[in-house]
Amino acid sequence: MKTVLLIAAVTLGVTAAASAQTLPTGDEASSELQLIGQAPSACVLSPPSAAAGVNTSFAAQGGQAGVVRFTQFVDPQTAQPRDASISLAFPVVCNSAHRLVVRTDGAGMNRVGGGATAPGFRDRLDFQLTADWAGASASGASTVATPINLATANGAAGQMNLVVAVTGGGAPMVAGDYAGTLVVELEAQN
Secondary structure (H helix, E strand, O other), X not given: OHHHHHHHHHHHHHHHHHHHHHOOOOOOOOOOOOOOOOOOOOEEEOXXXXXXXXXXXXXXXXXXXXXXXXXXXXXXXXXXEOOEEEEEEEEEEEOOOEEEEEEEOOOOEEEXXXXXXXXXXXXXXXXXXXXXXXXXXXEEEOOOOOOEEEEEOOOEEEEEEEEEEEOOOOOOEOOOOEEOOEEEEEEEOO
């Protein structure tokens, strides 16, 4: 009897192994996993570098500011302003539609402090601006608070060029220090 049971047990083991090999593999199980993220609209405007200048120099001041200096602001013989220009290159990345805005206070460069202007002299000097960005160009004068307002329908990355130009000549300038402010902004559109 013991032998029969042993054989039966062995036979059952072989049958079970054979059954496992011949059974179909069955249905496959699957699960879907969704990955979700969001890239918000953003623009990054890196500090500029001087690409080219005539009678000017540029010095970066901190991460988002700089100073343009006129090498010879006026002719020492006539006190008339001299021609000057500078082309600044701003590295830019915007991942959506956006707007480039260049603004001033609408007053150009004004004499800092001091008394009244003598007849025949001036204490203000205007300048011209031109911006090239994402295949478009716009120009304006410092006499306007927002001389450049350039909309771009898509994202763009590259170099935005801004040229500041002063035309020499005209009435002589009153002696003193002159200053003006220029703000460059990129506004991502939602």
